[in-house]
Amino acid sequence: MKTSFLAVQFAVLALALPEPEGHEFRAPGPFDSRSPCPGLNALANHNWLRHDGKNLDWPMINTAAQDAYGFGPGMYKPFVDMVFQFNISTTNTPNETFNLFDLARHDTIEVDGSLTRNDIYFGDDVHFDASVFAPVAQDLGLNQNLSAHSFVTTETAALATKNRLALAKRVNPAFNASASQHESEYGTTALYLYTLLDEDSGTTPKPWVKAFLGEDRIAYSEGYSKGSSVKTQEQLDAMLDALLSLATAQLYLNVTALGAADGASTIECWQVKSPFAVATDAGTPGSAIAQLGNIANMSYLAIPPNFDGGLHRALAKQWVYMTSGLAYTTVPGNNSAGAYMTGGEFGLIFAADTADVSTEGHRTQYHSNTQTIGIQLPTLNGETPAHDVLHSGPCVTGEVSGLRSLV
Numbered sequence: 001m002k003t004s005f006l007a008v009q010f011a012v013l014a015l016a017l018p019e020p021e022g023h024e025f026r027a028p029g030p031f032d033s034r035s036p037c038p039g040l041n042a043l044a045n046h047n048w049l050r051h052d053g054k055n056l057d058w059p060m061i062n063t064a065a066q067d068a069y070g071f072g073p074g075m076y077k078p079f080v081d082m083v084f085q086f087n088i089s090t091t092n093t094p095n096e097t098f099n100l101f102d103l104a105r106h107d108t109i110e111v112d113g114s115l116t117r118n119d120i121y122f123g124d125d126v127h128f129d130a131s132v133f134a135p136v137a138q139d140l141g142l143n144q145n146l147s148a149h150s151f152v153t154t155e156t157a158a159l160a161t162k163n164r165l166a167l168a169k170r171v172n173p174a175f176n177a178s179a180s181q182h183e184s185e186y187g188t189t190a191l192y193l194y195t196l197l198d199e200d201s202g203t204t205p206k207p208w209v210k211a212f213l214g215e216d217r218i219a220y221s222e223g224y225s226k227g228s229s230v231k232t233q234e235q236l237d238a239m240l241d242a243l244l245s246l247a248t249a250q251l252y253l254n255v256t257a258l259g260a261a262d263g264a265s266t267i268e269c270w271q272v273k274s275p276f277a278v279a280t281d282a283g284t285p286g287s288a289i290a291q292l293g294n295i296a297n298m299s300y301l302a303i304p305p306n307f308d309g310g311l312h313r314a315l316a317k318q319w320v321y322m323t324s325g326l327a328y329t330t331v332p333g334n335n336s337a338g339a340y341m342t343g344g345e346f347g348l349i350f351a352a353d354t355a356d357v358s359t360e361g362h363r364t365q366y367h368s369n370t371q372t373i374g375i376q377l378p379t380l381n382g383e384t385p386a387h388d389v390l391h392s393g394p395c396v397t398g399e400v401s402g403l404r405s406l407v
Contacts, residue, residue: 002138005046007077011406014279018045018220019220019221020046020048020220021045023047023068023328024046024047024366025045025046025217025218025220026045026046026047026051027042027045027284028041028045028051028053028179031052031054032044032051032052032053032054033052033054033099033100033101033102034053034100034101034126034127034216035053035102035103035104035110035126036103036104036110036116036117036125036126037100038104038116038192038213038216039069039191039192039195039220040053040061040100040103040158041053041100041216042068042212042216042217042218043064043065043068044100045127045216045219046068046217047215048064048067048068048331049061049064053099053100053101053250054091054099054100054266055091055093055097055099056097056098056099057096057097057099058080060076061076061079061080062076062077063075063113068218069195069226069231070226070227070229070230070231071195071230071231072230072231072232072233074232075232075236077264079109080110080336082108083098083102083103084098084107086105086108086109088102088103088105088108088109089102091123091252092103092344096122101126104125104126105178106120106125106176108214109184110125111176111184111185112168112169112172112175112176112177113164113165113169113175113185114132115124115132115133115136115160115161115187115188115189115213116128116129116132116133116136116213116214117129117132118131118132119168119172119174119175119336119344121172121173121174123170125259127400128214132164132224132247133213133214135164135215135264136160136162136163136164136213137214139156139159139160139163139164140156140157140160140206140209141156141206141208142209142210142214143215144206146207146210147207150205150206150207151198151201151204151205151206152204152205152206152209153203154193154242154246155246156237157189157193157197157204157243158186158189158246159188159246160189160404161185161189161219161243161247162247169228186240186244186247187240187245189243190236190239190243192204192212192213193210193243194231194235194236195212195231196208196212196219196224196357197227198227199225199227199228199229203221205219205222207219207222208222208223208224211224225378229368240329247281250273251275251276251288251301252271252273252274252275252276252290253271253272253274253276253290253292253297254269254270254271254272254390254395254399254400255269255270255348255349255350255354255395255400256268256269256270256330256339256341256394256395256400257269257270257271257349257350257351257352257387258314258329258349258350258351258353258362258398259352259353259389260350260352260353260357260358261355263275263357263358263359264331264332264333264358264360265313265331265332265353265358265360265361265362266331266353266360266392267329267330267331267334267337267338267339267392267393267394268389268390268391268392268393269389269390269393269395269396269399270330270350270385270387270388270389270395271302271387271389271390272292272385272387273385273386273387273388273390274290274291274292274293274354274385275288275290276288276290277289277290277291286295287292292319293379293380293383293385294377294380294383295319295377295378295380296316296378296379296380296381297376297378298376298377299375299376300373300375301373301375301376302370302371302372303325303366303371303372303373303374304366304371305368305369305370305371306366306367306368306369306373307365307366308363308365308366309363309364309365309366310363311332311360311361311362311363312361312362312363312364313353313355313358313360313361313362314351314352314353314358314361315352315355315378316354316378316379317351317352317354317378317379317381317382317383317384318350318351318373318376318377318378319348319349319350319351319353319376319377319379320348320349320350320375320376320377321347321348321349321374321375321377322341322342322343322344322348322349322372322373322374323343323344323347323373323374323375324343324344324349324368324370324371324373325342325343325366325368325370325371325373325374326340326341326342326343326366326367326368326370326372327340327341327364327365327366327367327372328340328341328364328365328366328367329341329349329362329363329364330362330363331362331363331366332360332363333367337392337393337394338394339393339394341371343373345400346397346400347374350385351385352384354382377402
């Protein structure tokens with residue numbers, strides 16, 4: 001027990017690494033210059049750049065990015081060149097130096113839809129805004145009790161950025177979807193994921209992300225290390241490509257369905273052809289939403305415990321959603337292809353084996369010791385949603401819970 005306790009203590013101390021001497025975090029003062037960029041602000045807050053954030057030049061940025069983040073030489077050069085190309089420096093040597101605050105000039109380097117700052121339309125695009133970051137942090141899973149072994153995946157990061165952009169576009173009537181905005185919207189996400197990449201695990205720890213985005217702080221006390229490998233532009237570009245691929249991929253709803261072939265009911269896994277979209281309605285902005293069609297009427301079912309529905313055909317082509325309970329559905333002659341349904345996340349099924357296409361129908365048994373609660377939603381005019389049959393037999397868990405990897 002004593003050895004085990006010491007091992008735990010050593011592990012905890014190893015994670016709580018001291019900040020490098022001379023580079024301890026110090027928040028900016030009222031006369032220090034800061035930007036909308038957490039990464040540059042963090043370099044100044046840790047004195048890898050001048051703490052006042054003023055009169056910075058390319059050699060300073062280049063050295064700081066290598067020393068603090070492990071970037072290869074020249075990685076920040078295109079960014080610094082943009083400062084001078086846009087002519088936004090306010091220093092006495094505007095072709096050579098700039099202040100961090102200069103980067104707040106709207107629609108140059110700074111654009112709408114930041115993960116941590118509000119849009120200029122609302123008055124301040126420089127300072128951290130907790131109300132902007134809160135839903136991003138929620139999407140990234142940063143509000144949980146974080147361990148050193150919890151990570152932000154590219155899937156999660158892509159969805160968080162997508163949701164933030166959708167929300168910004170909805171609430172900002174002056175949102176400027178400019179070329180600069182489009183180029184940077186996922187570029188900044190790729191940059192923070194890659195900057196904070198843990199060399200040992202090949203992933204980005206959540207505690208490091210929370211400190212970086214939420215505090216403009218390098219997470220030394222949470223175990224951050226730049227690693228021994230040099231970070232390259234090619235790897236950053238690969239990260240960006242992965243994010244863009246995830247952000248533009250169409251997501252579809254897979255659902256177990258009761259169909260029919262040659263007069264007999266079948267159990268199949270369908271993929272509904274109407275893809276998920278990003279909701280913009282009040283109350284659920286940024287959520288994934290799939291349109292399932294119009295309904296004719298609804299009915300609420302309270303099914304007794306341990307009930308056997310016997311063989312029957314669907315009364316109408318309808319969605320059936322179980323909110324609670326447990327059901328097991330089989331079709332005559334093929335009990336091995338039975339489909340379990342549990343109330344809640346896995347409680348949706350489409351029934352299309354009506355009397356005009358199925359002779360015997362299907363059998364559903366409700367094995368719960370309590371009532372099973374369900375809602376029947378017949379489609380308008382008996383329509384069957386456009387779909388592809390993925391395979392015979394019910395959808396498996398991984399096919400109907402794919403959105404979990406994005407939240």
